[in-house]
Amino acid sequence: MKKRIFTYLLILCTALFCLGGCAEKSREGDNGPAPSPERKGVSTSNTGFFFDTVVTLRLYDARDGLMDEIMSACGRYEALLSKTVEGSDVWRINHADGQPVQVSEETWQILQSAKHFYEISDGAFSITLAPVIALWGFTDGSERMPTDEERLTALALVDDSQLKLEGDRMVSLPAGMSIDLGGIAKGYIADKIAEMSEGNVSGAVLNFGGNVYVVGLKPDGSEYRIGIRDPQGTENDSKAILTVHDTSVVTSGIYERYFIKDGVWYHHILDPKTGMPAENELMSATIVSKSSMEADAMATICIVLGAERAQEILKAQGFDAVLLTKDNQSIVTDAFPYQIHFVQ
Numbered sequence: 421m422k423k424r425i426f427t428y429l430l431i432l433c434t435a436l437f438c439l440g441g442c443a444e445k446s447r448e449g450d451n452g453p454a455p456s457p458e459r460k461g462v463s464t465s466n467t468g469f470f471f472d473t474v475v476t477l478r479l480y481d482a483r484d485g486l487m488d489e490i491m492s493a494c495g496r497y498e499a500l501l502s503k504t505v506e507g508s509d510v511w512r513i514n515h516a517d518g519q520p521v522q523v524s525e526e527t528w529q530i531l532q533s534a535k536h537f538y539e540i541s542d543g544a545f546s547i548t549l550a551p552v553i554a555l556w557g558f559t560d561g562s563e564r565m566p567t568d569e570e571r572l573t574a575l576a577l578v579d580d581s582q583l584k585l586e587g588d589r590m591v592s593l594p595a596g597m598s599i600d601l602g603g604i605a606k607g608y609i610a611d612k613i614a615e616m617s618e619g620n621v622s623g624a625v626l627n628f629g630g631n632v633y634v635v636g637l638k639p640d641g642s643e644y645r646i647g648i649r650d651p652q653g654t655e656n657d658s659k660a661i662l663t664v665h666d667t668s669v670v671t672s673g674i675y676e677r678y679f680i681k682d683g684v685w686y687h688h689i690l691d692p693k694t695g696m697p698a699e700n701e702l703m704s705a706t707i708v709s710k711s712s713m714e715a716d717a718m719a720t721i722c723i724v725l726g727a728e729r730a731q732e733i734l735k736a737q738g739f740d741a742v743l744l745t746k747d748n749q750s751i752v753t754d755a756f757p758y759q760i761h762f763v764q
């Protein structure tokens with residue numbers, strides 16, 4: 421947990437550095453939207469801990485009260501989507517013993533999207549992995565590894581096609597099964613907070629752990645520079661810098677939450693076919709998309725599928741991405757439409 425908080429503080433520092441220190445490097449002849457007439461350079465920032473993640477928000481020229489509204493929206497989303505908060509939509513689905521449960525519009529939208537990504541990824545993205553995820557000690561600091569028997573027993577409960585979404589936002593799941601929205605919910609929340617910001621700020625950097633959303637432009641009218649961490653380096657090192665506006669940049673990496681046991685690296689993105697951490701050449705996947713929710717699911721899918729299949733699915737689904745491999749290769753999808761600068 422400490423490590424995760426540290427990672428996010430680091431991402432915050434990188435973002436602040438870019439906001440404060442990189443203005444002189446901004447692109448000439450920027451094609452971004454025209455500077456907002458209300459731009460006065462008044463900046464407000466806030467940090468919270470939601471969704472097991474340090475959330476950092478920076479708003480420029482925000483309408484009065486917006487920051488408070490955003491912070492309370494984060495609290496509301498946590499109360500709806502957390503697996504552990506008693507009475508949340510996810511908690512009610514997981515404790516319904518096979519009975520249908522009516523969920524909020526927000527949860528409904530995420531579940532529909534999760535189903536879609538389960539289908540297009542041939543099961544690589546699977547929210548019913550929850551019973552397997554719960555066996556691994558990535559988040560509680562226990563560094564626990566399931567026995568083969570525990571893992572195989574839990575794997576028998578993994579099957580998103582058993583999650584039924586019926587009329588009137590009724591959701592049902594066979595008794596014993598459970599869901600975990602850790603691979604998609606932060607993206608949905610980032611989208612919603614970006615929507616709340618649009619038209620009410622001249623710019624914003626919304627950082628939900630691996631999900632960053634930038635709105636509008638920086639106070640000097642330039643685009644944002646978002647670093648993609650170099651997985652081979654320290655937490656301060658960027659492999660590449662993206663120059664973007666009004667979009668989400670989402671990274672999933674095998675260095676985000678992990679432990680090392682007997683010399684083996686175990687990380688938190690699991691292959692639903694085995695219940696073990698996905699094992700292939702990828703270290704990280706960064707997706708750039710207007711939909712942070714879709715980017716969140718796609719980043720997780722890429723890590724599960726590995727470089728070759730990830731590239732196929734990114735192309736088929738029309739996503740722009742940067743994949744970094746264990747042997748220090750960078751793969752950028754064809755016709756990548758954003759400015760990208762490799763640091764080394």
Ligand code: ADP
Pocket residue numbers: 544545546547549553600601602603604629630631671672673676677688689690691692716719720724
């Ligand atoms: P992060 O949470 O670090 O931003 P991801 O978006 O890749 O990273 O989500 C990882 C989380 O998603 C895990 O902590 C777990 O809760 C869940 N998860 C792990 N493997 C999968 C998978 N194959 N499909 C869907 N969700 C997964």
Ligand code: MG
Pocket residue numbers: 602603604672715716717718719720
């Ligand atoms: Mg994800």
